[in-house]
Amino acid sequence: MSWNLDNDRPIFVQIVEHLQCDIVSGVYAPGQKIPSVRELATEASVNPNTMQRALSELERDGLMHSERTSGRFITEDITMIDKLKEELATKRIEDFLKQMERLGLSPREIKDLIAKKVKE
Amino acid sequence: MSWNLDNDRPIFVQIVEHLQCDIVSGVYAPGQKIPSVRELATEASVNPNTMQRALSELERDGLMHSERTSGRFITEDITMIDKLKEELATKRIEDFLKQMERLGLSPREIKDLIAKKVKE
DNA sequence: ACTATTGTATTAGTCACTTAATACAATAAG
DNA sequence: CTTATTGTATTAAGTGACTAATACAATAGT
Numbered sequence: 555m556s557w558n559l560d561n562d563r564p565i566f567v568q569i570v571e572h573l574q575c576d577i578v579s580g581v582y583a584p585g586q587k588i589p590s591v592r593e594l595a596t597e598a599s600v601n602p603n604t605m606q607r608a609l610s611e612l613e614r615d616g617l618m619h620s621e622r623t624s625g626r627f628i629t630e631d632i633t634m635i636d637k638l639k640e641e642l643a644t645k646r647i648e649d650f651l652k653q654m655e656r657l658g659l660s661p662r663e664i665k666d667l668i669a670k671k672v673k674e
Numbered sequence: 675m676s677w678n679l680d681n682d683r684p685i686f687v688q689i690v691e692h693l694q695c696d697i698v699s700g701v702y703a704p705g706q707k708i709p710s711v712r713e714l715a716t717e718a719s720v721n722p723n724t725m726q727r728a729l730s731e732l733e734r735d736g737l738m739h740s741e742r743t744s745g746r747f748i749t750e751d752i753t754m755i756d757k758l759k760e761e762l763a764t765k766r767i768e769d770f771l772k773q774m775e776r777l778g779l780s781p782r783e784i785k786d787l788i789a790k791k792v793k794e
Numbered sequence: 795a796c797t798a799t800t801g802t803a804t805t806a807g808t809c810a811c812t813t814a815a816t817a818c819a820a821t822a823a824g
Numbered sequence: 825c826t827t828a829t830t831g832t833a834t835t836a837a838g839t840g841a842c843t844a845a846t847a848c849a850a851t852a853g854t
Contacts, residue, residue, distance in 0.1 A: 555776075561840090563683050564811060579778030590830065601813045606832075623821040623830040643777055647791050650770040656675075657763055658699030661792045668788050671767050672781045681810090684841060710800065721843045726802075743800040743851040800850080808843075818833075824826080 555581070557598040565600055569608035577617060577628060578639035585630040588618070675701070677718040685720055689728035697737060697748060698759035705750040708738070 555576075559568050576582050589597070595605040609626065612618050616634060620626045629635065654664045675696075679688050696702050709717070715725040729746065732738050736754060740746045749755065774784045 562687065566811080567682065575776045575778075579776060591832090592830090603814085603833095604812060607811095609831095620831060621821095622819080622832095625830065639777060643774065643779060643787065646770065646773050646777075647787055650766065651788075651791060653766055654763065656695040656699060657759060657766075658695075659763060665788060665792045667763065667767055668771075668785060671771060672785045686841080711802090712800090723803095723844085724842060727841095729801095740801060741851095742802095742849080745800065795854100797852105797854080799852080801848105802850100803848075804846085806844085809841085811839085811841105813838075814836085816834080816836105818831105820830080820832105821828100822830090823828080 559598065559600070566604050566608045566611070569598065569600070569605065570611050573608065573612055574617070574638065574642065578635055578642065582628045584628055584632055584635060586628050587625050588628065590625060679718065679720070686724050686728045686731070689718065689720070689725065690731050693728065693732055694737070694758065694762065698755055698762065702748045704748055704752055704755060706748050707745050708748065710745060 557569075557572060559565050573582075582588055588594070591606050591609060592602050594609075595602040598605065609618070609620075613620060613626075616629060616631070617638070618626055618628050651661070651664065655661075659667075677689070677692060679685050693702075702708055708714070711722050711726050711729060714729075715722040718725065729738065729740075733740060733746075736749060736751070737758070738746055738748050771781070771784065775781075779787075
């Protein structure tokens with residue numbers, strides 16, 4: 555999956571979200587070692603400092619931890635990962651519904667539109 | 675409706691989106707005069723220049739037009755407004771579905787979650 | 795005619811994000 | 825022990841968004 559970073563929002567924020575997705579969707583398994591800061595930075599075409607900042611955020615939240623010279627590892631706490639997954643999903647659904655209602659669409663219309671899109 | 679601006683994205687972009695919503699949802703009727711740059715800026719707690727920038731964007735897209743000293747008016751082209759409404763809705767649905775799939779949820783799961791939320 | 799209000803333009807300064815270029819500490823690997 | 829690789833920290837510079845403070849032009853209202 556490419557990184558697809560844009561200039562609409564801070565890059566480090568987008569990286570955090572990208573990695574959160576990779577974690578909750580299983581791209582990175584619990585306990586798995588992830589590439590080094592420098593590797594990830596190259597891969598995403600950003601400065602190592604920017605990648606470092608994103609990783610620090612994730613570390614602060616307990617989603618990963620670093621071991622001085624061995625590298626960085628995803629947490630093994632599956633409960634934490636599942637909880638994050640539900641949080642992210644819930645938040646996105648709520649944001650989405652709010653946005654759609656602000657466009658003047660009724661819950662009923664929204665539901666139908668989704669059902670139609672999902673069929674495709 | 676309060677403006678609810680955050681620091682995650684450029685404020686002028688958020689203002690553009692806010693006003694687009696107000697137009698397609700009918701808060702501002704076609705042809706209606708909208709408050710002055712200075713009034714809107716005060717209301718949204720931003721600098722007049724920032725509001726001006728957002729309004730210029732909307733004007734560039736043809737959604738409103740300014741008349742030197744009479745003020746600014748929403749377009750009377752209802753077709754344009756309806757088209758925008760559909761564009762915005764479609765884009766948001768697609769973005770939403772992409773995000774949810776990246777979290778590792780199947781279309782089926784997504785549909786069920788929405789249905790559940792909409793019931794509330 | 796005068797005045798207030800409108801949109802618009804200009805210039806400067808502040809701040810956060812980003813990049814760049816290093817440097818250092820710790821340790822796994824040889 | 826030596827070396828390469830890891831995470832981490834520091835300093836400087838560039839960029840864009842935002843604010844601030846004006847100034848000007850046009851015209852509706854009086």
